[in-house]
Amino acid sequence: MDTDQRLREAAEKLALTLAQGGMQKTTARVMTALLYTRQESMTAADLCAELSISSGAVSTAVKQLIPLGLIERVPAPGSRRDHYRFRQGAWASLMSQQNAMLATMGDAAQEGLDAAGEDGITGRRLHEMKDFYAYMTEQLIPLIDSWRERYAAQHTDAPR
Amino acid sequence: MDTDQRLREAAEKLALTLAQGGMQKTTARVMTALLYTRQESMTAADLCAELSISSGAVSTAVKQLIPLGLIERVPAPGSRRDHYRFRQGAWASLMSQQNAMLATMGDAAQEGLDAAGEDGITGRRLHEMKDFYAYMTEQLIPLIDSWRERYAAQHTDAPR
DNA sequence: CAGAGAATTCACAAATCTCTGAAAGTTCTA
DNA sequence: TAGAACTTTCAGAGATTTGTGAATTCTCTG
Known part of the structure; x- marks a missing residue:
């Protein structure tokens, strides 16, 4: 073929x-x-x-x-x-976009906590959610940035 | 309300x-x-x-x-x-699932490279894609694991 | 600045998806 | 093991999404 x-x-x-x-x-x-x-x-x-x-x-x-x-x-x-x-760097953009979703998830968790309170079964469930997305947002942003730098460094002398 | x-x-x-x-x-x-x-x-x-x-x-x-x-x-x-x-740990599972997609993207890049070769404009495009997803896969897996540990540690004395 | 060449928009047709309701299947209990 | 209580499956109706093709708008160029 x-x-x-x-x-x-x-x-x-x-x-x-x-x-x-x-x-x-x-x-x-x-x-x-x-x-x-x-x-x-x-x-x-x-x-x-x-x-x-x-x-x-x-x-x-x-x-x-x-x-x-x-x-x-x-x-x-x-x-x-x-x-x-x-686009060059398209993948990093796409991943950043998905990061925005992480923030939305965190907000949704907070909204539920505001209504249900921290205690009780609902509070615990939503708290895990909030913690998870806070952690992921925090960690993922620098990860994408570090790749951007890494990639830029590799290609400084060979721009498209 | x-x-x-x-x-x-x-x-x-x-x-x-x-x-x-x-x-x-x-x-x-x-x-x-x-x-x-x-x-x-x-x-x-x-x-x-x-x-x-x-x-x-x-x-x-x-x-x-x-x-x-x-x-x-x-x-x-x-x-x-x-x-x-x-489920407890649902979010980590979900994120792992999305990780599988990262691997799929890497594979798709490789498939293109096999057809187009490393050189030329197509090769360069697909190479960036492959590198990006390799990096993300590599970094994201330990991130999820570390959260699992972190969360487990916090909750050892209070299982559901 | 008129007009040709493209891109965009939009109403409608077509295709797809998704839920319902009923039938079939499953699993527990007496 | 008969039967009741649920769950799952499935065909078809209904809703939604999405692409087409023509009309419209935009933008260069001569």
């Missing part, structure tokens, strides 16, 4: 996994197309052709992926079309 | 958030009902009444939550009904 075909299948496979994890199916397909493509970037038209979807669907997907920090619009000299590419 | 009402609302609110994050809506509602309830555990009938859903829906939700380690079936002496309760 040729390289393009293998990459295309890998892209679809990962998209399916991401979809099961909660991401919109088309959004996931656009993301993985940009991740596994052999081109530097792709136009909306490229994505329509590659994935057999309408331009409307591409537009929607792109609108979701950009705020997540996963892809970016790239100025394309000599072309009036928008080009999109997978 | 009374305590029960506040807890019920907190439960529904968190369920909604979790649903937006990809969890099935009913599954999330069952989970949060068990999390915020003032009882030690709830029967399927309790959940039907509390959430206004059918027993079939409860059965399905429970079937999803148990393998995630979020809830457990509790032997109920004197009652023929199954009782369910939110």
Whole structure:
């Protein structure tokens, strides 16, 4: 099987996994197309052709992926079309995003504690929740930062 | 507003958030009902009444939550009904589950690298992905373990 | 600044998902 | 082991989500 075909299948496979994890199916397909493509970037038209979807669907997907920090619009000299590419540091952004969820969980625990009080079975349950998410938030943020530094250091002399 | 009402609302609110994050809506509602309830555990009938859903829906939700380690079936002496309760250590289980996703992402990166090779734009993109997930997997596992220890230590003399 | 080339929006159609209600299965007890 | 008390399974109805295609808006360029 040729390289393009293998990459295309890998892209679809990962998209399916991401979809099961909660991401919109088309959004996931656009993301993985940009991740596994052999081109530097792709136009909306490229994505329509590659994935057999309408331009409307591409537009929607792109609108979701950009705020997540996963892809970016790239100025394309000599072309009036928008080009999109997978962002460097995308994974760290994605993980940070998930961190926000940790904070939300902590808040939800606090809200329950405010209502139920610290004592009793409910209090104990919610207290464990609050402690856990406080700990994870605290630990995970520096972890992502340290990777950013580590990665930046490795690539200072070879920017894209 | 009374305590029960506040807890019920907190439960529904968190369920909604979790649903937006990809969890099935009913599954999330069952989970949060068990999390915020003032009882030690709830029967399927309790959940039907509390959430206004059918027993079939409860059965399905429970079937999803148990393998995630979020809830457990509790032997109920004197009652023929199954009782369910939110598990101690549920959050750590959930986080471990998400760790499995990190491994999957690493594998997906490797698969792409096998097809595309290490060089070229695709190789570089996938390499960053592989490195990131390798790092996160490596770091996150001990983090969860350390919390488990920390929490166990705090609660050795006060088991549930 | 007119017009062509693209991207975005939106109403609707299509596909998917999810719950219900009933039937079937399971497990405990008398 | 018969039967009652629950739970699970499943087909189908209903609700929700999501993509299409056309209309609209935006943005460059000549």
